[in-house]
Amino acid sequence: MSMYFTKEHEWVKVAGTTGTVGISDHAAHELGDITFVELPKIGAVVKQFGELGSIESVKAASDIFSPLSGTVIKVNDALEIAPEVVNESAEDAAWMAQIEITDEAELKNLMTQEQYNDYLKTL
Amino acid sequence: MEEQLQATPICSRHRALNALMAPFGGWDMPIQYEGIIAEHTWCRTKASLFDICHMGEFIFQGDFESGGLEDVFTFSVKSIPLGRSRYGFLLNEQGGIIDDLIVFRIAADKVMIVVNAATAPKDFAAIKGRLKGGVFTDITAATGKLDLQGPLSRDVMVDLFGEEVASIPYFKFVTMDILGTPAIVSRTGYTGELGYEIFISAEKVCELWDLLLMDARVKPAGLGARDVLRLEVGYSLYGSDIDEETTPLEAGLDGFVNFDKSFVGKEALLRVKEQGVARKKIAFEVAGRRSPRHHYDICSAGSTVGSVTSGVFSPMLGRGIGIGFVTPEHAAIGTPLTISHGRVSMEATVCELPFFKDGSVRS
Known part of the structure; x- marks a missing residue:
């Protein structure tokens, strides 16, 4: 399964036409203790780089943007009760939403893991 | 620069x-x-x-009355027993809070004044300007x-x-x-x-x-x-919850103001007391884990009635808590309010302080 990243530090894992979305380990570390995750509603139609949800830590509040356009088909509502999972496992257990991808060509606007690692070095 | x-x-x-x-x-x-x-x-x-x-520390040594220190703060320095400290305010002429501080009675004629870091230089100047005698030193x-x-x-x-x-x-x-x-x-x-x-x-x-x-x-x-x-536990943070535009009366801190003595800012506070405060400090709890933050609006029935001065997710309570100032009619315990910032909105209820009541402070 391939993993792609945005400049805003979201990731998407693509399997067929389904994309699983979360925020990167780097973003979770920068935010510090996560205290709240706002998830999208199932059925919501999202645009690439458009608003998907939001996340709050003791230090800051920030928006989460969708790496790809699509329709939300599943959300990880465990994060509503235990948002600290984002700090423990941002790129795995703390996935936030699954979307049915509408345009796979949009992947060209995202970074691969390697490109993202290089991008982090420039920050 | x-x-x-x-x-x-x-x-x-x-x-x-x-x-x-x-x-x-x-x-x-x-x-x-x-x-x-x-x-x-x-x-x-x-x-x-x-x-x-x-944090800043100053020493005053001399006679508190003739040296002018007795009238500098909202509490009496000479009545602090030896080996005790007292919390209170340094006010401007308008009754606004220049700083909140603690005075330690070190000797019969000597106190240490402990002030906030950011305000230390202006505190020192304000206190020095009010003194008529004694020796006043910054030992920070x-x-x-x-x-x-x-x-x-x-x-x-x-x-x-x-x-x-x-x-x-x-x-x-x-x-x-x-x-x-x-x-x-x-x-x-x-x-x-x-x-x-x-x-x-x-x-x-x-x-x-x-x-x-x-x-x-x-x-x-x-x-x-x-x-x-x-x-x-509801302690004020200088620069966020209280500042030179805020009086102890608005901030609900009149317990640290002794109106039986003279102090700079007293006349202004007495006028405010007579006319009533234009806004009042409130504490509120959010329904949920969302965190209110400094400068978020406090709303009631669709209109803005105040502003958040401090807010955070409370690990002890498992929900968002905050302090803010609202028009007095929205300050009663139990009043429902909406905290709003852009598309972020959270329901909140005015509550009593402290939020967390089981601390070991007096044990």
């Missing part, structure tokens, strides 16, 4: 511990070490060590200050420095020998837990930091945890 940050004597230790550092009140200070919530929880259950060397640079806070702090202090510490009551202090030098150990703090503020010479403070951290019950905590701890 880039601000030249001051460094405390402990600064190299913070860097060695990999602390996240940030400017605070003109100083380069540790915000967190392992994480704000972990440090917060350690302080509520064990003992946490804070580098508070950035020569003075180190460490706070040890948490339910185990008394045990730690007794094990290191002897039984004398065990009997210090809340808002009392002793002068004792620590590391071969005289130090002030005060039963005060900013966390709502049992704890001590230790004043020791700047040369010795790093050695004391190392000594306290050798105890396995003690971990360092940064200003991030300190802010969560103080807000959970």
